[in-house]
Amino acid sequence: xxxxxxxxxxxxxxxxxxxxxxxxxxxxxxxxxxxxxxxxxxxxxxxxxxxxxxxxxxxxxxxxxxxxxxxxxxxxxxxxxxxxxxxxxxxxxxxxxxxxxxxxxxxxxxxxxxxxxxxxxxxxxxxxxxxxxxxxxxxxxxxxxxxxxxxxxxxxxxxxxxxxxxxxxxxxxxxxxxxxxxxxxxxxxxxxxxxxxxxxxxxxxxxxxxxxxxxxxxxxxxxxxxxxxxxxxxxxxxxxxxxxxxxxxxxxxxxxxxxxxxxxxxxxxxxxxxxxxxx
Ligand code: C2E
Ligand code: CA
Ligand code: CA
Ligand code: CA
Numbered sequence: 001x002x003x004x005x006x007x008x009x010x011x012x013x014x015x016x017x018x019x020x021x022x023x024x025x026x027x028x029x030x031x032x033x034x035x036x037x038x039x040x041x042x043x044x045x046x047x048x049x050x051x052x053x054x055x056x057x058x059x060x061x062x063x064x065x066x067x068x069x070x071x072x073x074x075x076x077x078x079x080x081x082x083x084x085x086x087x088x089x090x091x092x093x094x095x096x097x098x099x100x101x102x103x104x105x106x107x108x109x110x111x112x113x114x115x116x117x118x119x120x121x122x123x124x125x126x127x128x129x130x131x132x133x134x135x136x137x138x139x140x141x142x143x144x145x146x147x148x149x150x151x152x153x154x155x156x157x158x159x160x161x162x163x164x165x166x167x168x169x170x171x172x173x174x175x176x177x178x179x180x181x182x183x184x185x186x187x188x189x190x191x192x193x194x195x196x197x198x199x200x201x202x203x204x205x206x207x208x209x210x211x212x213x214x215x216x217x218x219x220x221x222x223x224x225x226x227x228x229x230x231x232x233x234x235x236x237x238x239x240x241x242x243x244x245x246x247x248x249x250x251x252x253x254x255x256x257x258x259x260x261x262x263x264x265x266x267x268x269x270x271x272x273x274x275x276x277x278x279x
Contacts, residue, residue, distance in 0.1 A: 026071070026075070026076060026079060027079055027083065029065065030063075030076055030079060030080060030083075030085060031085065033063055033065075034088060034089065034092055038063055038064050038065060038066070039061060039062070039063055039064075039089065039092065040061075040062050040063075040064060040265075041059045041060070041061060041062070041093060041096045041097065041100070041266070042059070042060045042061075042062055042263035042264060042265060042269075043057040043058065043059060043060070043100070043263060043264050043265075043266065043269035044057065044058045044060060044256060044261065044262065044263040044264065045057055045256065045260060045261045045264075045269070045272065045278060046058060046113075046115070046234055046254050046255070046256045047254065047255055047256070047260050047277075047278050048253065048254060049235075049244070049247055049248050049252055049253060049254060049255050050248065050253075052277045052278060053276060053277060054112060054272065054273060054276060054277065054278065055112055055113060055254060056112050056113035056114065056115055056147065056254070057112060057113075057114055057115065057269060057273075058115040058116075058117075058149070058256065058263075059093060059096070059097045059114065059115065059116050059117070060073065060117070060263045061073050061077070061089070061093055061117075063076055077119070081119050081120075081121045084121065086119050086121045086122060087121065087122055087125050090116075090118060090119065090122040091131055091135075093116055093117075094116050094131075094132060094135050094146075095135050095139075097114050097116050097146075098114070098135050098136065098138075098139040098141045098146070099139055100114070100266060101114045101139070101141055101145060102139045102140060102141060103270075104270065104273060107270070107274075109273050109274065110276075111142070111145055112145070112273075113145055113146070113147050113175065114141075114145060114146055114147065115147040115148075115149050115177060116146070116147070116148055116149065117149045117179065118148045118149060118150050120150075120153065120154050120157060120162070123150070123154065123161070123162045123165045123166065124157075124159065124161055124162060125161070125165075126161050126164070126165075128165045129164070129165045129168035129169055129172075132146075132169065132172075132174065133168075133172060136172075136174075142173070143169075143172045143173035143174045144173045144174070144175060146174050146175065147174070147175040147176070147177050147197070147198060148169060148174060148175070148176055148177065149177045149178075149179040149200070150166075150176065150177070150178065150179065151178070151179050151180050151184055152178060152180070152181070152183070152184030152185040152190075153184050153185060155184075155185045155187065155190045156185055163194075166194055170194070170195055175197040175198065176194055176195070176196050176197055176198070177196070177197060177198035177199070177200060177234075178191075178196055178198070178199045178200065179200050180200065180202040180236075181199040181200055181201055181202060181222060182201065182202050182205060182218060182222060183202045183204065188225075191229060191231070192229075196231055197231060197232060198231060198232040198233070198234060199222060199225075199226050199231055199232075199233055199234070200233075200234045200235075200236050200256075201219055201222050201223075201233065201234065201235045201236060201252075202236060202237075203236045203237020203257070204237075205218045205219050205222070206219065206235050206236060206237045206238055206243055206247075206257070207237055207239065209243050209246050209247075210242060210243065210246040216246075219235070219246075219247075219250070219252075220250055223247075223250050223251060223252050227251070232253055232254065233252055233253055233254065234252075234253070234254040234255065234256055235247050235252050235254070235255045235256070235257070236256050236257060237256075237257045237258075238255045238256065238257030238258075238259045238260060239257055239258050239259050240259055241259060243257075243259070244259060244260075260278045261278050
């Protein structure tokens with residue numbers, strides 16, 4: 001066989017992507033995935049560490065493939081990036097996220113931040129900012145409710161289109177968040193240049209907390225850096241109660257992870273928001 005389909009859980013299969021053939025196979029299907037409404041969005045809550053209130057939802061894409069079941073983003077986002085398909089997919093996600101946010105507000109829920117992951121490829125498109133602006137207007141979403149999660153890897157490109165798009169977003173009031181902070185590009189100058197609002201401490205550091213020296217020191221240092229630069233800080237990948245306690249003690253504002261809540265379907269996320277808290 002050109003590919004190997006692996007089973008993962010009860011109804012979920014995925015393709016083992018060591019062979020190029022598997023990717024080609026998936027790519028054909030990915031072209032049609034939006035049209036056939038196979039892509040869906042999950043929402044993972046971010047909580048205020050002190051109050052446990054939900055302060056944001058991060059959108060995470062899922063592909064419900066008719067044969068393979070749920071294909072995780074790590075398997076198809078790189079393909080979508082290589083082929084440029086990420087541009088229409090990314091636009092679809094922002095629209096979906098903002099419509100969901102509008103729906104929550106119409107249900108009388110207090111507005112929270114909605115975070116969307118954005119690839120370099122999307123920011124290299126010179127129509128990016130214009131499209132986001134149009135979606136915000138169409139869904140009556142205030143720019144400060146939207147947070148774009150980018151990774152440090154964007155900084156190595158140093159392209160005018162990318163910085164223009166990010167500057168237009170900032171001028172509009174859209175928030176910029178640095179995902180997987182501490183794992184990529186090592187210069188910190190961009191924090192100032194881009195006027196970053198939020199840093200997300202990578203889950204590899206959090207999973208080392210509180211027992212490993214390196215993980216804890218790096219976590220403390222990022223929290224302190226964020227405080228001094230007046231940026232919001234989110235700890236990602238919180239899986240244990242003692243990690244949450246540790247973050248509370250160190251003054252980390254926000255946290256996200258399986259211990260608090262896994263990514264949820266739209267219905268599950270709505271029910272949780274009606275409750276307002278994760279515990
Ligand atoms: P990410 O943005 O760093 O998202 C965090 C990933 O960690 C998610 O995996 C999430 O389900 C998972 N996670 C959450 N809490 C925990 C935890 O406590 N422990 C552990 N071990 N994992 C946790 P997911 O949904 O499979 O997404 C993987 C990556 O795919 C994301 O990493 C992001 O880089 C990318 N991605 C997901 N959705 C999108 C999207 O809509 N657009 C783009 N461009 N990329 C996306
Ligand atoms: Ca993210
Ligand atoms: Ca991350
Ligand atoms: Ca990641």
